[in-house]
Amino acid sequence: DVKVTQSSRYLVKRTGEKVFLECVQDMDHENMFWYRQDPGLGLRLIYFSYDVKMKEKGDIPEGYSVSREKKERFSLILESASTNQTSMYLCASSFSQSRELFFGEGSRLTVL
Amino acid sequence: DQQVKQNSPSLSVQEGRISILNCDYTNSMFDYFLWYKKYPAEGPTFLISISSIKDKNEDGRFTVFLNKSAKHLSLHIVPSQPGDSAVYFCAAPHYQKVTFGTGTKLQVIP
Numbered sequence: 001d002v003k004v005t006q007s008s009r010y011l012v013k014r015t016g017e018k019v020f021l022e023c024v025q026d027m028d029h030e031n032m033f034w035y036r037q038d039p040g041l042g043l044r045l046i047y048f049s050y051d052v053k054m055k056e057k058g059d060i061p062e063g064y065s066v067s068r069e070k071k072e073r074f075s076l077i078l079e080s081a082s083t084n085q086t087s088m089y090l091c092a093s094s095f096s097q098s099r100e101l102f103f104g105e106g107s108r109l110t111v112l
Numbered sequence: 113d114q115q116v117k118q119n120s121p122s123l124s125v126q127e128g129r130i131s132i133l134n135c136d137y138t139n140s141m142f143d144y145f146l147w148y149k150k151y152p153a154e155g156p157t158f159l160i161s162i163s164s165i166k167d168k169n170e171d172g173r174f175t176v177f178l179n180k181s182a183k184h185l186s187l188h189i190v191p192s193q194p195g196d197s198a199v200y201f202c203a204a205p206h207y208q209k210v211t212f213g214t215g216t217k218l219q220v221i222p
Contacts, residue, residue, distance in 0.1 A: 004155070009153075031208055033210070035212070040121065040214060041214060042118070042201060042212050042213055042214035042215045043156070043201060043203075043212035043215075044212075045209060045210070045211070045212075048208060048209065050208050056208070056209075058209065059211075090155055090156070092155075096208075099144050099146065099161070099205040099210070100146065100158050100161070101148075101156075101158070101203075101210055102158075103148075103155030103156050103157070104155050105153070105154055105155050106153070106154070106155050108153075
């Protein structure tokens with residue numbers, strides 16, 4: 001079974017704090033993704049990575065950065081959290097030749 | 113620019129009846145589509161897919177129809193069960209990106 005694990009299910013942070021969201025997958029997938037889910041807006045792609053140390057901007061990269069130092073781990077970084085970054089964050093992974101994504105359980109971030 | 117749209121944010125259906133969830137897309141380069149199901153506080157899970165070389169794909173109670181000329185796809189669930197109550201997303205991969213729709217919340221009433 002594919003397992004995508006997100007480090008924190010629930011986080012509460014203050015405006016201006018630096019936030020790290022970690023994601024680990026155990027299936028040797030080449031591709032990894034970060035999405036956020038907001039009511040009425042669906043899932044929006046923040047960043048994705050198709051290889052170690054490679055990253056590509058998604059549709060809403062502003063205010064975020066990512067790091068992929070190892071194949072199995074993809075981190076999302078909020079340098080200075082703001083209230084409009086309160087959201088559900090979802091990590092996903094896939095093989096490079098596959099179109100099916102496997103998702104983690106999500107990290108609910110609240111920025112006060 | 114929303115390339116994948118689900119115009120119905122919610123749908124309520126009686127148990128045993130058919131649920132029809134719709135999805136429209138604008139990019140004619142999309143050649144493969146997926147449906148995902150999401151329960152609250154869980155990540156989305158893959159449900160069913162369809163390639164643009166087909167106009168129908170069936171898996172048990174779930175059938176997806178694709179109308180390329182109309183750039184429209186639909187997911188049919190027959191018969192609907194209370195456990196089907198969830199948010200359903202259609203998605204379109206293109207190169208290494210996957211674009212999702214806004215989702216439809218399905219409620220199946222016992």
